[in-house]
Amino acid sequence: MRRVLPPVLFGLLALVLWEVFVTAGRVAPFILPAPSAIGAQIVEQKQNIWDAALASGANALVGLIGGTLLAVLAALAASRSRFLGEVSIPFAAVVNALPIIALAPILNNMFESTSSVPRRLVTGIVVFFPVFLNLLRGLREVSPVHQELMRTYAASGWTFARKVRLPGALPHLFTGLRQASSLAVIAAVVAEYFGGLQDGLGARITSAAAFTAYPRAWAFVAGACLLGLTFYLVTLLLERLATPWKQRLIS
Amino acid sequence: GTADTPSTPAPGASGALTPIKLQLQWFYQAQFAGYIAAVDQGFYKEQGLDVELLEGGVDIVPQTVLATGKADYAIAWVPKALASREQGAGITDVGQIFARSGTYQVAWKDSGITKAADLKGKKVGNWGFGNEFELFAGMTKAGLDPSKDVTLVQQQFDMQALLKKEIDAAQAMSYNEYAQLLEAKNPATGQLYTADDFAIIDWKTEGSSMLQDAVWANTEKLNDPNYQAQTVKFLTATIKGWAYCRDNPEKCRDLVVAKGSKLGKSHQLWQMNEVNKLVWPAAGAGIGVIDEAAWKQTVEISQTTKNQTGDTVLKAAPEGPAYTNDYINQAIAQAKAAGVDVTGSAFQPATVTLTEGGA
Amino acid sequence: MTAVVVSGLTKVFNQGRGDEVLALSEVDLTVGDGEFVSLIGPSGCGKSTLLRLIADLIEPTAGTVTVADRPAAQARREQEYGIAFQQAGLFEWRTVRRNVELPLELRGVSKAERRAKADRMLELVGLADFAGHYPGQLSGGMQQRVAIARALAVQPPLLLMDEPFGALDEMTRERLQSELLSICAKTGTSTVFVTHSISEAVFLSDRVVVMSARPGRITASIEVKLPSRDEAGRQAPVYFEKITEVRQALRA
Amino acid sequence: MTAVVVSGLTKVFNQGRGDEVLALSEVDLTVGDGEFVSLIGPSGCGKSTLLRLIADLIEPTAGTVTVADRPAAQARREQEYGIAFQQAGLFEWRTVRRNVELPLELRGVSKAERRAKADRMLELVGLADFAGHYPGQLSGGMQQRVAIARALAVQPPLLLMDEPFGALDEMTRERLQSELLSICAKTGTSTVFVTHSISEAVFLSDRVVVMSARPGRITASIEVKLPSRDEAGRQAPVYFEKITEVRQALRA
Amino acid sequence: MRRVLSVIAGLIAAALLWEGYKAAGDPEGTVLFGVRVLPRADDLSMPHLWTILGRLTDPEMTGGRPVWIVVLDACLFTLGITAAGFLAGTLIGLVLAAAMQRFRIVERGLLPYVILSQTVPLVALAPLIAGWGGTLMPPWASVSVIAAYLAFFPVAVGMLRGLQSPSAAGAELMRSYAAGWWRTLVKLRFPAALPYLFPALRLAGAAAVVGAVVGEISTGTRGGIGRLIIEYSREATSDPAKVYTAMLGAALLGLLVAGAVSLLELPLMRHRRHVEVVTL
Ligand SMILES: Nc1ncnc2c1ncn2[C@@H]1O[C@H](COP(=O)(O)OP(=O)(O)OP(=O)(O)O)[C@@H](O)[C@H]1O
Ligand SMILES: Nc1ncnc2c1ncn2[C@@H]1O[C@H](COP(=O)(O)OP(=O)(O)OP(=O)(O)O)[C@@H](O)[C@H]1O
Ligand SMILES: [Mg+2]
Numbered sequence A: 001m002r003r004v005l006p007p008v009l010f011g012l013l014a015l016v017l018w019e020v021f022v023t024a025g026r027v028a029p030f031i032l033p034a035p036s037a038i039g040a041q042i043v044e045q046k047q048n049i050w051d052a053a054l055a056s057g058a059n060a061l062v063g064l065i066g067g068t069l070l071a072v073l074a075a076l077a078a079s080r081s082r083f084l085g086e087v088s089i090p091f092a093a094v095v096n097a098l099p100i101i102a103l104a105p106i107l108n109n110m111f112e113s114t115s116s117v118p119r120r121l122v123t124g125i126v127v128f129f130p131v132f133l134n135l136l137r138g139l140r141e142v143s144p145v146h147q148e149l150m151r152t153y154a155a156s157g158w159t160f161a162r163k164v165r166l167p168g169a170l171p172h173l174f175t176g177l178r179q180a181s182s183l184a185v186i187a188a189v190v191a192e193y194f195g196g197l198q199d200g201l202g203a204r205i206t207s208a209a210a211f212t213a214y215p216r217a218w219a220f221v222a223g224a225c226l227l228g229l230t231f232y233l234v235t236l237l238l239e240r241l242a243t244p245w246k247q248r249l250i251s
Numbered sequence B: 001g002t003a004d005t006p007s008t009p010a011p012g013a014s015g016a017l018t019p020i021k022l023q024l025q026w027f028y029q030a031q032f033a034g035y036i037a038a039v040d041q042g043f044y045k046e047q048g049l050d051v052e053l054l055e056g057g058v059d060i061v062p063q064t065v066l067a068t069g070k071a072d073y074a075i076a077w078v079p080k081a082l083a084s085r086e087q088g089a090g091i092t093d094v095g096q097i098f099a100r101s102g103t104y105q106v107a108w109k110d111s112g113i114t115k116a117a118d119l120k121g122k123k124v125g126n127w128g129f130g131n132e133f134e135l136f137a138g139m140t141k142a143g144l145d146p147s148k149d150v151t152l153v154q155q156q157f158d159m160q161a162l163l164k165k166e167i168d169a170a171q172a173m174s175y176n177e178y179a180q181l182l183e184a185k186n187p188a189t190g191q192l193y194t195a196d197d198f199a200i201i202d203w204k205t206e207g208s209s210m211l212q213d214a215v216w217a218n219t220e221k222l223n224d225p226n227y228q229a230q231t232v233k234f235l236t237a238t239i240k241g242w243a244y245c246r247d248n249p250e251k252c253r254d255l256v257v258a259k260g261s262k263l264g265k266s267h268q269l270w271q272m273n274e275v276n277k278l279v280w281p282a283a284g285a286g287i288g289v290i291d292e293a294a295w296k297q298t299v300e301i302s303q304t305t306k307n308q309t310g311d312t313v314l315k316a317a318p319e320g321p322a323y324t325n326d327y328i329n330q331a332i333a334q335a336k337a338a339g340v341d342v343t344g345s346a347f348q349p350a351t352v353t354l355t356e357g358g359a
Numbered sequence C, D: 001m002t003a004v005v006v007s008g009l010t011k012v013f014n015q016g017r018g019d020e021v022l023a024l025s026e027v028d029l030t031v032g033d034g035e036f037v038s039l040i041g042p043s044g045c046g047k048s049t050l051l052r053l054i055a056d057l058i059e060p061t062a063g064t065v066t067v068a069d070r071p072a073a074q075a076r077r078e079q080e081y082g083i084a085f086q087q088a089g090l091f092e093w094r095t096v097r098r099n100v101e102l103p104l105e106l107r108g109v110s111k112a113e114r115r116a117k118a119d120r121m122l123e124l125v126g127l128a129d130f131a132g133h134y135p136g137q138l139s140g141g142m143q144q145r146v147a148i149a150r151a152l153a154v155q156p157p158l159l160l161m162d163e164p165f166g167a168l169d170e171m172t173r174e175r176l177q178s179e180l181l182s183i184c185a186k187t188g189t190s191t192v193f194v195t196h197s198i199s200e201a202v203f204l205s206d207r208v209v210v211m212s213a214r215p216g217r218i219t220a221s222i223e224v225k226l227p228s229r230d231e232a233g234r235q236a237p238v239y240f241e242k243i244t245e246v247r248q249a250l251r252a
Numbered sequence E: 001m002r003r004v005l006s007v008i009a010g011l012i013a014a015a016l017l018w019e020g021y022k023a024a025g026d027p028e029g030t031v032l033f034g035v036r037v038l039p040r041a042d043d044l045s046m047p048h049l050w051t052i053l054g055r056l057t058d059p060e061m062t063g064g065r066p067v068w069i070v071v072l073d074a075c076l077f078t079l080g081i082t083a084a085g086f087l088a089g090t091l092i093g094l095v096l097a098a099a100m101q102r103f104r105i106v107e108r109g110l111l112p113y114v115i116l117s118q119t120v121p122l123v124a125l126a127p128l129i130a131g132w133g134g135t136l137m138p139p140w141a142s143v144s145v146i147a148a149y150l151a152f153f154p155v156a157v158g159m160l161r162g163l164q165s166p167s168a169a170g171a172e173l174m175r176s177y178a179a180g181w182w183r184t185l186v187k188l189r190f191p192a193a194l195p196y197l198f199p200a201l202r203l204a205g206a207a208a209v210v211g212a213v214v215g216e217i218s219t220g221t222r223g224g225i226g227r228l229i230i231e232y233s234r235e236a237t238s239d240p241a242k243v244y245t246a247m248l249g250a251a252l253l254g255l256l257v258a259g260a261v262s263l264l265e266l267p268l269m270r271h272r273r274h275v276e277v278v279t280l
């Protein structure tokens, strides 16, 4: 209760201030719509928001899962081979510094703009890096004591990876996933900015904005926020389930 | 607050120029050549106006910029501007510079698509964002249900989807994307594609076209006699600019290129020529007069045609002074008096040869 | 049979580099069957290094190590010994019980048996109530005890322990010392025990091996014969004598 | 004047919650001026808690603490004491020298003086050669010594030390014990010293205070009068007697 | 040195992969179950690397400047915008983190919204912020605002973690020295937070670049690399290599920013080996 109350109060306060600012300041709805107007639009457009959120959510999810799987495989490979690791880390850091979202138009051409593949690909690439870098660090950070211990047990490389490396790297994986989860939603939404299928939240927001229907645009924005939050919270939940030894400490 | 009304100083009263901001719809290109020319040739200055052109962008909505007082006039398509009006933007169409719509639906010649009805069962590209309603109205008129009878696909900024035959028909502006098709090399022949390779559905002939580029003014400010006078002066100079570009397309092309447009020279000349076709010859009294029938058609399509999400452009008929010919008529009279040909009845489009990449 | 035979053992770290360290030089050591030998010496004298060489965790630069009459590497593969390190080195994602079970798991012991053995060991170190906890929930001393339980669980013929009681308070420490002694006595386990507590070394050992630093070598080997290994033993004059003897050997 | 007066001190952690812990219950303790008092007791009996209460780092639940005849909070603000924690707690981004300088810096001591004092202290703990190193480059024992140097640098009237020699090998430990004693003797510093080594407590202290766990309280207070505090003192019969006495008090 | 070599090796590998796929792949891409799983390898979608590099030296338009000068110019322009956004975002992030560290209630109330703020897609905010340009601030500054909006987040979250990272022992030590909040911040918390700050700054740098690129496109700001991407991609129909030159520019920009952040790191972190900490 004490954890939930301050943010809720803060949120309500912000909404009220916003509403007062808009109504008292006679701010035209096409500049900044009032929360009440957005609320009305959310109710009116709930089916559309839901459909669009499903489309964007599916893209984000596919990208997230695909990117994560690839990142896990790549990290496993890089952690086993010294050469791969040395080449891949600075390279990943460099690629990570690129504005990957701007790749969307190129991917649209390389694949086809009529499918969801390019958008999912952008999401996947955006997800790949935080997961890869974090997981790789986790996989390599095996404590020397553990390493020696497994040697005294005459454990094979595979047993070592399964019993020590992977579980030890789980918290790192989730650190990466937490970053990646909301990034995935943003990437999926913003990638729609550059063309492609027109069924997601990003296209809906821009389309509503093109008609100056800002309350409607913000209704879809709220949908995007909720989608991002859902992804984040689900990741947190998964983390709790997958790393019980971390959670018990808090209580 | 939004709609403060700063009192507009009488133009040219003290000999100093009145600063004016004009919000364009998009990046500099020949679509806005008339305004660029009027600035460059000093037509606005003659009227005592110091006009600054504001470039557009993906998220810049010209009519909103106008309504919030950050520009004095704006160029916007009629349906989109009407939608903003419905949301409370106080704006009025004071000059319908483009009398005709330039939107095509382009298909491969060998696809057999020549009219809206042929789109049935096809993959149809469109840009969305409010640019799709002519297409939808055309299809509806031809008895197709846009949400069922065709597969709608969002195009991106280029025409590759059509060239790669991912889609069967693509939306294209006559003055821009269509030219891009003709600037591309056919890998089979090593030559550029020609007009013979493509078939065009022109919404003007299908009867579902809507009004496009118009000059919009701030409704509230129009009550101010000073602003009224300034509007007439602005329109007069604008008319001169467009007349200049009609008579000197190459010169205007150079002006646009000099503004830093990244599109090539031959492309800009093509665009200049095509845009001239949308303006000239002007029917009736002359350039910019709003044609009642075309307006009604635009409003009706805006109210009735639904896109995939079931939204229409407008919920109700526009209220209040959505458009007025008062100022454009005065401007035409003044321009005529200054010896400008305001109808361009003798206008003959040129034939422009495009080069690869529009260079 | 002798549990451990070390002869002519030399270890140089980072050989040929600027930071070359001669950690051990010409060390000879024999640990008889069932014998309890303590290694004591100043920090950095090579105690842990010697233990790791016996465990075949690092390669000697010169000399040989024989464990249970086999080369060290073979003995490691045949898991002839159990080891407890200076740091507990528990796996934080496994519960206390599953940490103790791990070496049994790797030997393919059946689930039920594993569990029974682990519980018995935890009982022994006084942590039966914490079997379901995660290591992060335990204090440093408790973690160390889990590590000891883990080393004992496989009941190895040879025990290698590196300052296992370092993090414990004196009471617990004394209790565990007694437990360790009784286990070793019961099963006839041979033990090599590293410590920096002189009294602990004297109390536990049949023989205290004193080492000196830079280069690490054995400087004295002191036989201890306490009348009994209990409270009485701790107050016997021979106990204090041996303590003084070891202290003097360390000073030399 | 008395260095520390603790009376009726009770500390409850997490009061009113499920995991409430009664760490200290009704503790009375007086440390005279220049007196050296050791606290000893099983793990978790509240030794560190008592020290932190004296240092005014946590608030007592009941009872009062007086340091140098002032309330603990005031004494802390006037920096009447120096403290060394169980963990070294060095700032890894500062060199060894600058770590030792930190408390002087906060007292506004001039740069040159700071440096001179820090160097003297590092000399004392045998780390003069490491003044320019960062803590990450030192072994655990060396870090502990830096923390001791840091606590001594301000030459406080009262020293609070929580197992400062825990990570040291016996040799270094004995050397530092002697150094600590000579400093305290020279400057008349009063000391409260937490340890879990009985022999250390007996060797160093004027008085060994024995604590019991759950709830933490003082069970015995044993005066020690060694003939001398050196090698001879360590072999004096009274030394061994007192060790036995403390051990028995701990068992009680 | 070794790192530079590694990067070069990586680049060569990527180049080989590109050309290799172009040689081996199906120009129409590979379609499995109706989904194109491998990209098209034709010249329109994947121009040869030498075509792209060659395009850099050709003039942009007949009589225009060579493409590489245009791209470089645009990079510098966007670099300025990015830098402004990055600095503003970092500053805001630092202040927020300090406030959240100081007041528990601020942390409780604000942190969820700091996280939520990043799930608001840029597209929604851009029009709002675009409206500020020209009145409240110069137009380029509204792009910097978007960059700052993305950049503040990693800094705020990372720095908060960092400020909270000192052990209780460290905090108690400062308390025993009778040091107040500010002195504890300066002497203890801030230096302890540095290893958390730098990875956060690197993330913030990358985010600022994305913000600047997207912001330029959205607000129609001319002169930068974002604008170039959109203008060149409109020409992709007839001049596919040109888009890639703009992408190279974006890559360069990303590198410049990442390099600048690393430089910042050198003097402050020289005492410790590279400690990597992850934020959020
Ligand atoms: N991996 C290594 N690389 C380089 N030098 C090493 C390595 N391991 C140990 N050394 C060095 O070998 C010497 C002996 O180290 P060792 O760990 O055996 O000491 P120890 O006697 O166990 O000390 P302590 O009582 O502090 O545990 C030391 O000087 C140490 O610095
Ligand atoms: N911050 C805290 N919150 C809750 N309980 C605490 C806290 N600090 C200490 N305790 C509890 O108070 C009791 C006394 O702890 P303290 O650290 O004083 O023990 P100690 O005598 O120093 O033990 P050790 O010898 O292991 O250092 C323990 O039961 C501990 O669990
Ligand atoms: Mg060791």
Ligand SMILES: [Mg+2]
Binding pocket: D047, D048, D049, D086, D162
């Ligand atoms: Mg303690």
